[in-house]
Amino acid sequence: MSEILTIAMPKGRIFEEAVDLLRKAGYLLPPEFDESRKLIIEIEEEGLRFILAKPTDVPTYVEHGVADIGIAGKDVMLEEERDVYELLDLQISGCYLAVAGLPNTKMNDVAPKIATKYPNVAAAYFREQGEQVEIIKLNGSIELAPIIGLADRIVDIVSTGRTLVENGLVEYERIVDVTSRLIVNPVSYRIKDKMINDLVARLSKVVSVEVN
Incomplete structure (x- = not known):
């Protein structure tokens, strides 16, 4: 039986x-796959x-070896x-993490509250700014x-900014740009190195063409 x-x-x-990238890299994925x-x-x-x-579960599956490789947003990886090892920036699903809130408002001087589904990223960012906040x-x-x-500010993913505008919020600070990454389980990388390196090489060619 051939290796999977x-x-x-x-x-x-x-x-x-990602499916579009894989097809451009020469992988034959049937139409019904989508x-x-x-x-x-x-x-x-x-x-x-x-x-x-679910996007947040992909790194867990890869870390525990039930998946050899995975495709995950940089936001999930940071959080x-x-x-796992990060092998390639696929340059897809571009967006960024930002601090946002109501316009023309200041954060509370004492323990301002930050709402987010990225508590680790948010805590690290405000710590770097020298600000003590409640997450x-x-x-x-x-x-x-x-x-x-409920909170003075939020930390969330921004793609077009439309959701912020529709809810009367404004962006205050941009934290980090986000794209999707190809990640790998360290053990799988040793055992299935030929298959994985072939995949990376084929995707790298497509990504470089897409970027240029």
Whole structure:
């Protein structure tokens, strides 16, 4: 039986752009692959198995070895700090992490509150600024926090900025640019180095063409 490379991928925008990259790199993924509702999809002809997961779970699957490699946003990588290697910046799903809040407002002088689903990233950023803040972890609808008085600021992903505008918020500081990265389990990288290096080489050519 030929060796199988297992790839963990998030659903949604990253999935669509990653599948497009893989096809441009010469991998034959059938049309129905895009529409499948299965969580595990095997493409025997290419020696690939895909696990479709929540974006925040991809590094966990890779770290624990149930997936050899994965595609994850840099925001998730910074927040999760998993024991994986980052092999390639795929230059897809570009966005950035930013500090936002209501316009023309100042943060409280004493322990200002920051709402975010990125508590580690947010805490590190404000610590670097020399500011002591209270982090409030939220899992969704982060924009609500300043509006209802839960927090002075939010730290969240910004793509077009439309969501901030629609909720009457403004961007105050840009923290870090985010793109999707190809990550690998350290053990898999040793055992399946030929397959993984081939994948990286093929994707690298496509990415360099896309960027240029």
